[in-house]
Amino acid sequence: MQNVYSVGQINSYIRNMFVQDFLLQDLSVKGEVSNCKYHSSGHIYFTLKDEKGTISCVMFAGNRSGLAFRMSEGMQVVVQGTIDVYERDGKYQLYAKAICQDGAGALYERFEQLKQDLLERGMFAPEYKKPIPRFVKTVGIVTASTGAAVRDIINISSRRNPYVQLILYPAIVQGETAAASIVKGIQELERRAVDVMIVGRGGGSIEDLWAFNEEVVAQAVFDCSVPIISAVGHETDTTIIDYVADLRAPTPSAAAELAVYDLALLLSQLEGYRAVLNRQIQGMLHLRKAQLKTLDAQLKKNSPMGKIREKRTYAISLEERLSTSMKNKIINKRHRLAIYIEKLKGLSPLDKLNQGYSFVSDKEGRTVTDIDRVNVGDTLQIFVKNGRIEAGVTAKYPELKQT
Secondary structure (H helix, E strand, O other): OOOOOHHHHHHHHHHHHHHHOOHOOOEEEEEEEEEEEEOOOEEEEEEEEEEEEEEEEOOHHHHHHHHOOOOOOOEEEEEEEEEEEEOOEEEEEEEEEEEOOOOOOHHHHHHHHHHHHHHHHHEEEEEEEEOOOOOOOEEEEEEOOHHHHHHHEEEEEEEEHOOEEEEEEOOOOOOOOOHHHHHHHHHHHHOOOEEEEOOOOOOOOOOHHHHOOHHHHHHHHHHHHOOOEEEEEEOOOOOOHHHHHHHHHHHHHHHHHHOOOHHHHHHHHHHHHHHHHHHHHHHHHHHHOOOOOOHHHHHHHHHHHHHHHHHHHHHHHHHHHHHHHHHHHHHHHHHHHHHHHHHHHHHOOOHHOOOOOOEEEEEOEEEEOOOHOOOOOOOOEEOOEEEEEEEOOOOOOOOOOOO
């Protein structure tokens, strides 16, 4: 019986064959991109195909630093890497180390060289960027007179603000004469003194967009006194003028939105400001009216007539308080007088006489309280409750003291 091998052994044997083939360890493959997927891990999975076959490819995240563009379906590329077998699935695939667009490698090298040169000359410096006016009256457009780019700009600008004037310079945007045409368009619209300028075109390959990577175009954009918005290709396309322009828009449609203010939004904002202003004015009026009422009350209070009325009221209050105090004083004094009267009644000689007692005085009216004050034969006056009696002293008898 023949030897029996496991699947893993066969896959490992085949992989060793690939590893030992030096041609497969470093080669470049040209083809059309298909089924391209950017994984969340950073890896890129895609298929290269031509009219005779397909091959699976993967570029790991660690090799993506040298990829200067985003791959998409149908793009022609050259992939440099290694052919190897994935043992688990028994499939071979191309492990990409570098990818460039087919026929565009030299152009990318020129692109990077010019970009570095202009960067060192300071043409990308933010201090040279001019602000884009918020409210513009005229917008200059340097692009082809036909194509999606100019239609998108016109449609969006008309929708956002139909009162803004659009001035189109129909430039050649592709080919050998494109750079000179774009420069002439920028200079012509600058002489027309437009408020802002959009320079761009629709998407395409690096060859199609190359006119916007020419140094003369970058210099014209940098020297222009009018603020320029670059709008070249799709969001993933990048050209030299994107770095030099005062503002980069990802698409021509986005450039129109950045250049032309939304009239409906502006009117809505103004209406909101009006409502806020009215509320503030009404609030201020209510506050001032309340303050005016307070001041009016204070004025009335501090006026001469007000002072007189206040003093009169105060005088009446004092008069009432004085009258009440006097009444209370009289009542108190009367009460105390009644108490004194009652006390005097207890001490009054008349009351004593009424109780059966009598009052004795000599003929000069001096009260007799001691037998030594009178002599036998003296005349005395005796007062009783209903009259006076005259009597003579016939004898004196001193009080006998008890021992």
